[in-house]
Amino acid sequence: MSLYTMKKKCQCIIESLPEVPLLDAMGFRKGQSIALKTKQPFGGPVVVAIGNRSFALARELAEQIIVKEDA
Template sequence: MSIYQFKGKNSCIIEKMPQVPLLSSLGLREGMKVRVMSKQPLGGPIVVSMGNRSIAIAKDVANQILVKEVL
């Protein structure tokens, strides 16, 4: 499932990411554990936390990031 569709409050692990250089420069990588903090209404961006940082990801990019829930 994509990180944009992720509904859980738990953390998730990134399984596959698009080739967007900005994401890797921000520290997002495959295998990384992240948590969806908020999702903006009307197709807006989502806010993802990783460690002590939070970043906003546009809906079209977030739909390309595949994740798996961590229990």
């Protein structure tokens, strides 16, 4: 599933992500745990947490990040 479609408060693992320098600079890595904190209405951005840091991502970028539920 994409990061944009994951459920709020769900812990997931990043399976794949686009090669975007900004994501690399923010610390997004394959295999990393990520949680969706909030999703803005009307196709707005999402706020995700990696560790104790939070980031806002545009819907278009969040849809390109593939995650799986952390078992």
